[in-house]
Amino acid sequence: xxxxxxxxxxxxxxxxxxxKEALGREPNRLELGMFSVxxxxxxxxxxxxxxxxxFPTTGPRVLQGPGENAGVVEIGxxxxxxxxxxxxxxxxxVEPYQGAATGVGGIIRDIFTxxxxxxxxxxxxxxxxxxxxxxRYLFEQVVAGIAGYGNRIGIPTVGGEIYFDRCYQGxxxxxxxxxxxxxxxxxxLGKATGIGNPVILAGARTxxxxxxxxxxxxxxxxxxxxxxxxQVGDPFTEKLLLEACLELINNGDVEGIQDLxxxxxxxxxSEMASRGGTGMDVELSKVPCREEGMTPYExxxxxxxxxxxxxxxxxxxxxxxxxxxxxxxxxTTIGRVTEGGMxxxxxxxxxxxxxxxxxxxxxxxxxxxxxxxxxxxxxTADLPLATIEEPEDYNTVxxxxxxxxxxxxxQWAWQxxxxxxxxxxxxxxxxxxxxxxxxxxxxxxxxxADCNSRYAYLDPFAGGKIAVAEAARNIxxxxxxxxxxxxxxxxxSPEKPEIYWQFRQAVAGISEACRVLGTPVTxxxxxxxNESNGEGIYPTPVIGMVGLLADATKYCTxxxxxxxxxxxxxxxxxxxxxGSEYLALIHGRVQGKPPALDLAKEKALHHVVRTxxxxxxxxxxxxxxxxxLAVAVAECTFENQLGAVVEVEKGVLRTDSLxxxxxxxxxxxxxxxxxxxxxxxxxxxxxxxxxVIGRTGGDRLQIFIDGNQYVDQTVAQLRxxxxxxxxxxxx
Amino acid sequence: xxxxxxxxxxxSGDLDAYHLVKDILGAPVxxxxxxxxxxQGFDCLLLPGGSSYGNYLRGGALARYSPVVSAVVDFAHQGxxxxxxxxxxxxxxEAGLLPGTLxxxxxxxxxxxxxxxxVENTETPFTRNLDRKQLLSIPIAHDEGNYYVDAATLxxxxxxxxxxxxxxxxxxxxxxxxxxxxxxxxxxxxxxxTRNVLGMMPHPERAGEAVLxxxxxxxxxxxxxxxxxxxQ
Numbered sequence: 001x002x003x004x005x006x007x008x009x010x011x012x013x014x015x016x017x018x019x020k021e022a023l024g025r026e027p028n029r030l031e032l033g034m035f036s037v038x039x040x041x042x043x044x045x046x047x048x049x050x051x052x053x054x055f056p057t058t059g060p061r062v063l064q065g066p067g068e069n070a071g072v073v074e075i076g077x078x079x080x081x082x083x084x085x086x087x088x089x090x091x092x093x094v095e096p097y098q099g100a101a102t103g104v105g106g107i108i109r110d111i112f113t114x115x116x117x118x119x120x121x122x123x124x125x126x127x128x129x130x131x132x133x134x135x136r137y138l139f140e141q142v143v144a145g146i147a148g149y150g151n152r153i154g155i156p157t158v159g160g161e162i163y164f165d166r167c168y169q170g171x172x173x174x175x176x177x178x179x180x181x182x183x184x185x186x187x188x189l190g191k192a193t194g195i196g197n198p199v200i201l202a203g204a205r206t207x208x209x210x211x212x213x214x215x216x217x218x219x220x221x222x223x224x225x226x227x228x229x230x231q232v233g234d235p236f237t238e239k240l241l242l243e244a245c246l247e248l249i250n251n252g253d254v255e256g257i258q259d260l261x262x263x264x265x266x267x268x269x270s271e272m273a274s275r276g277g278t279g280m281d282v283e284l285s286k287v288p289c290r291e292e293g294m295t296p297y298e299x300x301x302x303x304x305x306x307x308x309x310x311x312x313x314x315x316x317x318x319x320x321x322x323x324x325x326x327x328x329x330x331x332t333t334i335g336r337v338t339e340g341g342m343x344x345x346x347x348x349x350x351x352x353x354x355x356x357x358x359x360x361x362x363x364x365x366x367x368x369x370x371x372x373x374x375x376x377x378x379x380t381a382d383l384p385l386a387t388i389e390e391p392e393d394y395n396t397v398x399x400x401x402x403x404x405x406x407x408x409x410x411q412w413a414w415q416x417x418x419x420x421x422x423x424x425x426x427x428x429x430x431x432x433x434x435x436x437x438x439x440x441x442x443x444x445x446x447x448x449a450d451c452n453s454r455y456a457y458l459d460p461f462a463g464g465k466i467a468v469a470e471a472a473r474n475i476x477x478x479x480x481x482x483x484x485x486x487x488x489x490x491x492x493s494p495e496k497p498e499i500y501w502q503f504r505q506a507v508a509g510i511s512e513a514c515r516v517l518g519t520p521v522t523x524x525x526x527x528x529x530n531e532s533n534g535e536g537i538y539p540t541p542v543i544g545m546v547g548l549l550a551d552a553t554k555y556c557t558x559x560x561x562x563x564x565x566x567x568x569x570x571x572x573x574x575x576x577x578x579g580s581e582y583l584a585l586i587h588g589r590v591q592g593k594p595p596a597l598d599l600a601k602e603k604a605l606h607h608v609v610r611t612x613x614x615x616x617x618x619x620x621x622x623x624x625x626x627x628x629l630a631v632a633v634a635e636c637t638f639e640n641q642l643g644a645v646v647e648v649e650k651g652v653l654r655t656d657s658l659x660x661x662x663x664x665x666x667x668x669x670x671x672x673x674x675x676x677x678x679x680x681x682x683x684x685x686x687x688x689x690x691x692v693i694g695r696t697g698g699d700r701l702q703i704f705i706d707g708n709q710y711v712d713q714t715v716a717q718l719r720x721x722x723x724x725x726x727x728x729x730x731x
Numbered sequence: 732x733x734x735x736x737x738x739x740x741x742x743s744g745d746l747d748a749y750h751l752v753k754d755i756l757g758a759p760v761x762x763x764x765x766x767x768x769x770x771q772g773f774d775c776l777l778l779p780g781g782s783s784y785g786n787y788l789r790g791g792a793l794a795r796y797s798p799v800v801s802a803v804v805d806f807a808h809q810g811x812x813x814x815x816x817x818x819x820x821x822x823x824x825e826a827g828l829l830p831g832t833l834x835x836x837x838x839x840x841x842x843x844x845x846x847x848x849x850v851e852n853t854e855t856p857f858t859r860n861l862d863r864k865q866l867l868s869i870p871i872a873h874d875e876g877n878y879y880v881d882a883a884t885l886x887x888x889x890x891x892x893x894x895x896x897x898x899x900x901x902x903x904x905x906x907x908x909x910x911x912x913x914x915x916x917x918x919x920x921x922x923x924x925t926r927n928v929l930g931m932m933p934h935p936e937r938a939g940e941a942v943l944x945x946x947x948x949x950x951x952x953x954x955x956x957x958x959x960x961x962x963q
Contacts, residue, residue: 151874
């Protein structure tokens with residue numbers, strides 16, 4: 001074989017040698033193709049594996065950590081929650097509707113593959129500025145694609161985050177998270193066990209779509225085949241597949257099960273066999289194809305959506321086919337589980353590929369790419385506050401911040417998501433975290449996805465750490481106990497030492513926060529090569545977090561509830577403007593260090609807020625993030641259009657730091673005045689600073705500093721600006 | 732009184748309707764698979780929301796040919812109570828049990844939010860517990876909810892009292908702003924001439940508990956039960 005053959009598939013010369021070694025001979029073209037997709041970064045994590053191993057992944061509740069289709073965490077009552085986040089960035093940049101839709105479809109399959117009933121979807125989306133026409137098209141189509149898939153399949157999309165920044169202009173980020181619920185004894189893994197057991201392929205027929213989407217584009221292939229390269233989602237088939245698979249799993253009819261995603265059939269057969277310590281003998285002429293004359297190469301590498309691979313016992317085989325038939329789905333026995341760990345792929349009986357399953361699934365090389373601190377950090381780190389002029393008119397600044405698409409209401413998007421399906425959404429999109437009750441129990445789950453990538457750009461370690469802390473703070477403000485995380489790690493090219501340094505730092509920051517806050521990493525996704533025109537995106541480590549409410553009635557939302565309540569700020573404010581939305585929007589600078597985060601203080605804050613909610617002391621809780629104190633208080637007034645008078649003391653702080661700085665570990669609460677002493681006692685016990693900063697009431701938001709009025713606006717005006725921030729940029 | 736919830740391939744609101752009847756109303760309820768040819772033993776049939784057959788072609792256009800729909804049509808013709816919600820409404824128009832059709836929303840987007848409905852006719856089995864012009868808070872979740880009939884049919888619907896719900900604002904005015912999808916004359920729900928079949932785009936099964944934001948949908952189900960009990 002000529003070097004061009006493997007190089008054009010993205011394999012390095014030393015990787016080719018390794019393949020020859022694994023086979024004891026030269027690979028044929030199909031075998032080479034199978035190795036190229038399985039040893040791609042997307043499937044093998046060869047560039048990130050060593051770093052990901054440093055994540056804390058264990059805990060008393062963790063039933064399944066990284067390495068399976070999704071993580072599983074125990075929540076009592078014999079139940080567990082299964083969840084994962086995954087990126088679909090590149091497909092969404094090319095074909096935003098289908099890219100986003102199939103991203104949702106893929107993550108849903110990862111969840112029901114484990115035997116869990118999907119109950120909620122979240123998403124984390126990033127685009128360039130909405131002033132750009134192509135960006136508006138991407139934004140509208142991504143939102144429509146998520147809606148088109150999630151709504152049709154009947155799983156509510158309950159939360160997430162959307163940000164806009166120039167660094168995502170050519171490379172939007174579309175991360176989708178799915179959360180499912182299962183009875184612990186129904187947990188199923190992607191393992192091929194039981195020598196002689198039939199291997200069944202079910203669901204959609206296999207077409208030529210998504211060939212080599214696992215990271216490689218093969219010029220020769222796309223010339224040979226005229227089919228488009230884009231996967232197309234079919235939520236209807238997925239809904240049937242979901243119901244059929246859950247019925248089979250719940251009846252105990254399945255030994256092992258895995259969905260077909262990246263690298264298609266190649267990945268499913270090799271991973272299932274490898275995990276089971278077995279081999280497989282597969283006959284490709286049995287695979288139902290959508291098109292005539294598909295080659296073994298195409299069948300093994302196609303990424304057609306809505307397909308599952310199942311291993312069942314011979315006694316159950318006929319029954320399993322009958323269940324798929326009743327759901328109107330195609331299912332075919334395409335092979336058997338064999339002894340000895342060898343994958344034998346046949347076409348009409350003739351062996352066309354013969355590879356040890358383990359070498360495909362597990363023996364990809366592990367790389368330790370070079371890493372180097374990026375030079376830009378030397379210039380961004382320094383932020384002499386004296387050079388930042390303080391605004392004269394704070395009303396205008398507050399209105400500008402509320403209208404910034406990063407802070408403005410995301411209702412334009414989430415109103416297109418059916419967030420009420422399954423009638424269990426207690427708190428939908430727009431609050432700090434979504435809250436979903438668990439039918440048949442008194443419990444509820446709190447769900448969120450968070451990242452501030454500007455922080456991660458200015459200090460990847462701090463950015464990773466803060467993303468975890470903010471996610472946990474959102475869970476806590478909703479009344480939940482943070483349980484565990486899934487991470488969506490979006491970065492530029494790992495071949496650049498500066499980017500790899502960002503990656504390592506972010507992982508280290510996430511790990512430190514997860515250790516202290518007791519939220520292990522149960523899985524996730526790494527997406528490298530997010531660049532356009534040689535410019536990487538900001539490092540964007542998105543944290544998807546799941547929390548538990550033991551009592552579903554004790555949830556909390558961010559909005560003020562009653563006039564005359566006290567407004568309390570927990571936590572301390574500092575002169576921290578680095579990386580803030582205020583600095584970027586008003587002064588056009590992405591600079592400084594992100595705000596400092598003391599994890600011990602953060603944890604103490606969580607304890608106070610959660611206890612206060614559980615004891616019924618507070619009526620609202622909202623964490624402070626982009627836009628700081630002024631924006632947070634304004635947001636609390638919107639839902640019930642209930643105003644507030646805030647009076648604070650400046651002390652040694654700058655006025656803009658006090659109002660718009662983004663110091664960490666802070667929460668705004670509202671409570672009936674007679675509950676204050678109990679809250680004070682709680683805060684004192686945990687050494688959490690408590691400041692009574694005002695009262696709710698009226699139809700205006702007024703902010704006084706040292707007795708002087710800095711903000712005076714009607715709630716209606718603030719709310720309009722906040723609501724129109726995104727729609728007014730769309731035609 | 733026994734409720735039946737029809738399950739088409741792609742139905743998803745079946746779960747919500749089932750739980751509302753069973754857990755909140757405490758009435759007997761069973762799922763009915765789309766291949767069933769008989770609906771014997773049921774007193775009220777619910778055609779749920781969702782995307783039957785993926786809403787391919789048109790919402791409800793394919794489900795209409797399910798074996799169970801023939802049984803639903805016979806049941807309706809014999810005076811049986813049928814409530815079609817969202818996609819279920821689309822199936823009923825496709826099956827010819829209700830007049831009109833449902834186009835794509837005028838802004839072409841999926842919309843999920845609470846709407847205010849004004850009760851237009853209380854002389855139906857579904858609304859007898861309600862007051863005329865009463866306002867209900869019930870959510871919508873659809874992208875094909877734009878109800879259309881021609882002018883002559885509209886006049887006939889008005890004359891027959893077949894318009895059961897209209898989208899209205901907080902003051903009960905049927906303004907353009909209150910109309911979420913472009914439906915003709917702000918129509919949110921219609922019944923047949925004999926008033927035993929109701930179709931509506933809003934989801935009353937999602938408005939059955941205070942924790943979900945409203946209990947106004949429950950009154951529709953309670954009306955059904957009261958009507959049925961009165962008939963016995």
